[in-house]
Amino acid sequence: MSRLHDSQKADLVTATKCYVTSYQGSPAERYLAHRGLPIPAGPKYGFVSEPAVGHEQYRGRLAIPYWRPGGGIHAVATIRFRCIADRCVKSPDGSFVPPHQERHEGHGRYMGLPGHPPRLYNTPALLTSKPYIALNEGELDSDAVQGADVPAVGTPGVSTWRDHFDPALAGFEIVFVLGDGDQAGRQFAAKICERLPNAKAIDLGDGYDAARFIHEFGPERFRERLGL
Numbered sequence: 751m752s753r754l755h756d757s758q759k760a761d762l763v764t765a766t767k768c769y770v771t772s773y774q775g776s777p778a779e780r781y782l783a784h785r786g787l788p789i790p791a792g793p794k795y796g797f798v799s800e801p802a803v804g805h806e807q808y809r810g811r812l813a814i815p816y817w818r819p820g821g822g823i824h825a826v827a828t829i830r831f832r833c834i835a836d837r838c839v840k841s842p843d844g845s846f847v848p849p850h851q852e853r854h855e856g857h858g859r860y861m862g863l864p865g866h867p868p869r870l871y872n873t874p875a876l877l878t879s880k881p882y883i884a885l886n887e888g889e890l891d892s893d894a895v896q897g898a899d900v901p902a903v904g905t906p907g908v909s910t911w912r913d914h915f916d917p918a919l920a921g922f923e924i925v926f927v928l929g930d931g932d933q934a935g936r937q938f939a940a941k942i943c944e945r946l947p948n949a950k951a952i953d954l955g956d957g958y959d960a961a962r963f964i965h966e967f968g969p970e971r972f973r974e975r976l977g978l
Contacts, residue, residue: 756823759823759824759826760823761802762826762828762829763822763823763825763826764802765802765805765829766796766813766815766825766826766829768796768800768802769796769797769798769799769813769815769829770793770794770795770796770813770815771796772796772797772798772799772800773795773796773797773813776797776799777797777810777834778795778796778797778811778812778813778834779795779797781812781834781839781846782795782812782890784846785849785890785894785961785965786894786961786964786965787890787893787894787897787961788893788894788896788897794815794817794893795812795813795814795815796812796813796814796815796829797811797812797813798810798811798812798813798831807861808831808861810834810835811831811832811833811834811861812831812832812833812834813829813830813831814829814830814831814832814871814889814890815828815829816828816829816830816869816871816873817874818873819874827869828862828863828866828869829862829863830860830861830862830889830906831860831861831862832859832860832890833854833857833858833859833860833861838852838853838854838855839852848957848962849959849961849962850930850932850957850959850962860906860907862906867912868905868906868907868910868911868912869906870903870904870905870915870918871889871892871903871904871905871906872889872892872893872896872902872903872904873903873918875892875896875901875902875903876901876903876918876919878901880901881922881923881924882900882901882922882923882924882925882926882976882978883900883901883902883903883919883922883924883925883926884900884901884902884903884925884926884927884928884960884976885902885903885904885905885919885925885926885927885928885942885949886902886903886904886905886928886959886960887904887905887907887908887928887929887930887935887938887959888904888905888906888907888930888959888961889904889906890961891904891928891959891960891961892904892960893961894960894961894964894965895928895960895964895972897964897969898964898969898972898973899969899973900926900972900973900976900978903918903919908929908934908935908937908938911941911942911945916945916946919946919948919949920946920948922948923948924948924949924950925942925946925948925949925950926950926952926976927939927942927943927949927950927951927952928952928954928959928960929951929953930958930959931953931954931955931956931957931958931959932956932957935959936951936953939951939952939953952975952976954975960972963975
């Protein structure tokens, strides 16, 4: 993949700022409140109300920027977009359904930017002074775990792990691997444990991802599950 030109990087940051500005009071904010995600202290998520040029297919989606701490034209590495359409995430009576019961027919739950490779999400968490870190299958789960006072990074999905991710996690005593509570999630955890000698798979139960577990049982119970 060719690297982004400076103008493309600047356009990505401009689009992200627009989406973040549209987040408050949006369907995206209401959806994440339903998921029990912690309220961000600053700009974190966005909503695609007015798509940037080339982003028309993401209209109405939750925008999840991959923030970098340096700022400037390098402030955003990429953006992922999650479907939150009522027909996909709500029941006929208008109430939200649990994420594992959502129905996204004819399209993916998530979409990424064309040509952008998989990346680790929430990389500032790698700078923690704690001897452990959590690795999650998904961005929102990472944010939920981070909100439970456990440093956390995430991957965009079970098949997106890349060789160059391994060294980023090599310095921790323990990498808690939190796959979803299904066959694919458990296969993901097993795969990571084969790659990383410091990895420890944590099974949260059938149908549970980290965000759902924390929302239902609370951060303290979650940390206890990790042995912290």
